[in-house]
Amino acid sequence: MSVFEYVRAADVGDAVAAVSADPAAAYLAGGTTQLDLMLKDGVVSPDRLVDITRLPLRGVTRDNGAIRVGALTTMEELAADPTVVEHLPLVREALLAGASTQLRNMATIGGNLLQRTRCRYFRDPTVAACNKRRRGSGCAAVTGAARMHAILGASEQCIALHASDLCVALVALDAIVHTRRTDGARSIPLTDFYRVPGDTPDIENVLEHGELITAVEVPLLPQHARSGYLKVRDRASYEFALASAAVALTIEDGAIGESRVGLGGVGTIPWRARGAEEVLRGAPAQLATFRAAAEAALEGAWTVPGTAFKVELGKRTLVRALETISGVEP
Amino acid sequence: MSATVPEVAVTLRVNGVDHELRLDPRVTLLDALRDVLGLTGTKKGCDQGACGACTVLLDGRRVVSCLVLAAQCEGRQVTTIEGLSQNGELHPLQRAFIRHDAFQCGYCTSGQILSAVSLLREGRAGSDEEIREFMSGNLCRCGAYPNIVAAIREVAEGGGSR
Numbered sequence: 496m497s498v499f500e501y502v503r504a505a506d507v508g509d510a511v512a513a514v515s516a517d518p519a520a521a522y523l524a525g526g527t528t529q530l531d532l533m534l535k536d537g538v539v540s541p542d543r544l545v546d547i548t549r550l551p552l553r554g555v556t557r558d559n560g561a562i563r564v565g566a567l568t569t570m571e572e573l574a575a576d577p578t579v580v581e582h583l584p585l586v587r588e589a590l591l592a593g594a595s596t597q598l599r600n601m602a603t604i605g606g607n608l609l610q611r612t613r614c615r616y617f618r619d620p621t622v623a624a625c626n627k628r629r630r631g632s633g634c635a636a637v638t639g640a641a642r643m644h645a646i647l648g649a650s651e652q653c654i655a656l657h658a659s660d661l662c663v664a665l666v667a668l669d670a671i672v673h674t675r676r677t678d679g680a681r682s683i684p685l686t687d688f689y690r691v692p693g694d695t696p697d698i699e700n701v702l703e704h705g706e707l708i709t710a711v712e713v714p715l716l717p718q719h720a721r722s723g724y725l726k727v728r729d730r731a732s733y734e735f736a737l738a739s740a741a742v743a744l745t746i747e748d749g750a751i752g753e754s755r756v757g758l759g760g761v762g763t764i765p766w767r768a769r770g771a772e773e774v775l776r777g778a779p780a781q782l783a784t785f786r787a788a789a790e791a792a793l794e795g796a797w798t799v800p801g802t803a804f805k806v807e808l809g810k811r812t813l814v815r816a817l818e819t820i821s822g823v824e825p
Numbered sequence: 826m827s828a829t830v831p832e833v834a835v836t837l838r839v840n841g842v843d844h845e846l847r848l849d850p851r852v853t854l855l856d857a858l859r860d861v862l863g864l865t866g867t868k869k870g871c872d873q874g875a876c877g878a879c880t881v882l883l884d885g886r887r888v889v890s891c892l893v894l895a896a897q898c899e900g901r902q903v904t905t906i907e908g909l910s911q912n913g914e915l916h917p918l919q920r921a922f923i924r925h926d927a928f929q930c931g932y933c934t935s936g937q938i939l940s941a942v943s944l945l946r947e948g949r950a951g952s953d954e955e956i957r958e959f960m961s962g963n964l965c966r967c968g969a970y971p972n973i974v975a976a977i978r979e980v981a982e983g984g985g986s987r
Binding site: 498499500501503523526527530531534535536544546548571594595596597598600601731732733 | 830831833850851853872873874877880883886887888889892893894896897899940943944947949957958959961962963
């Protein structure tokens with residue numbers, strides 16, 4: 496384990512200045528990704544850790560049609576927020592489907608957005624071929640054993656999965672990421688926040704070095720919307736998704752109005768399935784519609800032998816999620 | 826470890842007692858408890874946030890102590906298995922675990938019990954299904970799960986009162 500200096504940030508401006516000025520510095524918040532990768536896996540080795548856990552970026556406020564979630568709010572705190580409980584069941588279900596209570600008490604919402612992949616080749620520095628760790632080195636997952644890997648946004652360059660449950664719901668809801676840089680604040684739609692691997696799997700999002708997430712804004716669904724999160728996995732609890740779906744629909748007189756679909760367990764980034772949403776919008780709320788939406792959602796999947804099963808599993812997961820919230824009998 | 830590491834001054838409040846320490850910043854809360862303070866009741870299982878053996882309460886909430894830096898705990902309250910008994914009497918959950926034979930090798934037990942203390946405070950022990958779901962962060966390789974659930978249920982239903 497390499498040596499680092501530990502610094503407690505006094506305020507947001509100091510924290511941003513300290514990390515921005517030092518290419519070898521990194522933030523430390525909940526620690527469930529950062530310390531795991533540093534202390535245990537040895538995958539990242541910043542020279543300086545700026546602890547932001549005491550900054551006043553914690554808590555949830557409601558503002559008209561949205562909630563504003565401070566970046567240091569924990570997953571457990573957000574899941575217990577009264578507005579989330581009442582108006583955003585898909586967010587609450589996605590949060591509680593993730594990790595364990597211990598980890599949800601530690602992990603922050605800002606950190607959840609930035610969690611690194613669980614790809615075992617990425618997390619094993621003795622594996623030389625990993626384009627995400629070292630651009631141009633290859634991808635051991637594509638040629639080796641793969642299972643917990645992505646099929647959407649994937650290519651022979653990288654099939655590492657974005658493992659967040661929460662972000663699948665947030666990307667479906669058009670959440671907005673608020674950040675601070677040394678030259679001021681900016682807001683980034685979550686749907687524009689992540690970058691598919693392409694030729695640069697090492698670049699995962701649009702943040703600049705030192706840019707700090709301060710809050711995530713989550714628009715509320717219409718009062719009469721039905722929503723939910725379905726996660727399919729190898730064991731009943733405390734496991735990453737093989738496939739998941741965050742869905743929301745409004746239904747009037749049997750016809751679908753607004754539709755939102757996010758997919759997890761299948762994407763290199765939290766996946767917004769706009770093709771599926773278009774199929775759903777205006778169509779009758781029935782099984783045939785859901786199946787057509789699922790076909791659209793998984794279009795363009797890129798698989799290796801170990802991940803081929805996820806195409807059908809992803810479709811069935813989405814169909815089941817839509818059946819469940821709409822009350823349509825299978 | 827290198828001698829050039831700048832140490833961090835930290836006051837750890839563990840089970841109500843303050844300990845003023847100077848630590849290498851790389852020291853986790855788990856290692857500080859076990860190796861610096863000699864509180865070996867908290868166990869190191871996977872040391873990677875996956876097994877729950879190192880569960881402690883931090884400001885009353887359960888966390889895995891292997892993924893917290895000791896330096897981050899300045900001014901915060903840590904509760905370990907050593908801090909659960911009162912006036913020499915075991916906590917009701919400790920007694921229920923013994924009564925129900927809720928362990929075999931015992932390595933996961935202190936983490937299970939701290940997690941269960943938190944589970945009861947969270948109000949998540951309403952059914953066996955709920956107990957299983959919200960205890961899923963604590964693995965037991967001996968497979969004592971049915972007895973662990975039974976012990977927790979008994980205390981949740983008031984059967985384990987002192």
